[in-house]
Amino acid sequence: MSTPLAQSPEERLQRPPAEIRYAEELAALRACDTHHRPPGWQLSLLAARRFIVGDDEAGVSRKFVGDTALVERALVTLATNRGLMLVGEPGTAKSLLSELIAAAVSGDSTLVVQGGAATTEDQIKYSWNYALLVSEGPSTRSLVPAPMLRGMQEGRLVRFEEITRCPLEVQDSLLSLLSERVVSIPELEGSEAMAFARQGFNVIATANTRDRGVNEMSAALKRRFNFETVFPIPDLDTEIALVEAEATALLRSSGVTAAPDRDVMEVLVTTFRELRSGVGRDGSGMDRLSSVMSTAEAVSVAHAMGVRGWFLRGEPADAADLVTCLAGTAAKDSPEDLARLRRYLEQRVSGRRGAQWKALHASRHLLAGG
Structure with a gap:
């Protein structure tokens, strides 16, 4: 020991x-x-x-x-x-x-x-x-x-x-x-x-x-x-860097030695920004969640993902961990938000390039209440 x-x-x-x-x-x-x-x-x-x-x-x-x-x-x-x-x-x-x-x-x-x-x-x-x-x-x-x-x-x-x-x-x-x-x-x-x-x-x-x-x-x-x-962080790269840094510090204090994967953090922050603003990255309109999808919530989800991946599998968090941890954030204010999140994973994420985006779409069935 x-x-x-x-x-x-x-x-x-x-x-x-x-x-x-x-x-x-x-x-x-x-x-x-x-x-x-x-x-x-x-x-x-x-x-x-x-x-x-x-x-x-x-x-x-x-x-x-x-x-x-x-x-x-x-x-x-x-x-x-x-x-x-x-x-x-x-x-x-x-x-x-x-x-x-x-x-x-x-x-x-x-x-x-x-x-x-x-x-x-x-x-x-x-x-x-x-x-x-x-x-x-x-x-x-x-x-x-x-x-x-x-x-x-x-x-x-x-x-x-x-x-x-x-x-x-x-x-x-x-x-x-x-x-x-x-x-x-x-x-x-x-x-x-x-x-x-x-x-x-x-x-x-x-x-x-x-x-x-x-x-x-x-x-x-x-x-x-x-x-x-005090306004939300306008720049995507700045927000990704902040979430990654804060999550790393929290994970270290929780006994997790594996650093967050940068590509997973990009998927996480982009998802939060789109669900927060109701605007897709291509500029098109989409369902906006009534729940708070703030930078602080993104840090909390990144922390939970890292804990889940490390203590359950002994590895950094992946897109499947993101799906399982998102439900607790999305369903706080309205049951309809869970349905909006499900539509986002099924419709908006489909077809996006990148291994982690494809993994996120493939893991949509893990969403609680599905």
Whole structure:
């Protein structure tokens, strides 16, 4: 029986935050950063941009495949007193971008509020240690700061994921935070009853365009944010390279040593792009899936394919693995999507050149529900 290699504590984490994954790059950028920094920032705007979009000459990897001008506008917004709202289709790397920005600006991307129907104001601002509250009464010892209060006290960026999934009254609890830069704690007395934001505090929120109508933001809250839209990756080759790189990293962390096959990745990404846009590669119209066929979903499917091929057969994933793994993605939102996917495999893939396209068509019978 083989003995697993010794791993560091960071390597044993399923997904370390960006400030841990890229600690060496951040340290090097801080050491050579001679540009002006906004108050409370750990990097200048120029160094933060280099960290996110990469710099080959400085040995800094590109982490966000998107519009550099978008990154610049986002950083400029956060250097002011306006919050940043990232909107876009699910899976367009909004959360990744917010994490990278927080790691660059604050050195900490873990101050996160995850929005949802069950999110409460306590989870945003603060709560209490009730044992201490009963024994000692309200005090700073019994106060348990939530991400927003910590971000204000420490002068750090706070990430609010999927804000439009929260009830409207919970969203509006941010109004005084973003305008007055203060949290009122009425249970305490004197100077402790008000917590004022330190330099460096701001908020990055995300909302996907499919959920924006669930709990529409109030006009007052919208005015406190600058909105930036994150679009899907327009270039096929760039998306293939990204999916291949991300899938390779995920497979390595799952114990898979076989790298993804480039031709299989091309088939996977092309399939996702066509089903996402409703336009074939020849420009003709076709059925578009209602399910989210994003780059992030493509990475997830590539990961599942690699795990399936390696642990079931001891070899890299092939087109048959793609068919079996696609069903779980295609059938999330509508049963009709499975039928659309079946028609795509039967009609659109037929006749395409390339061994993997032919294998994909030949494996169409493996589609669940067929």
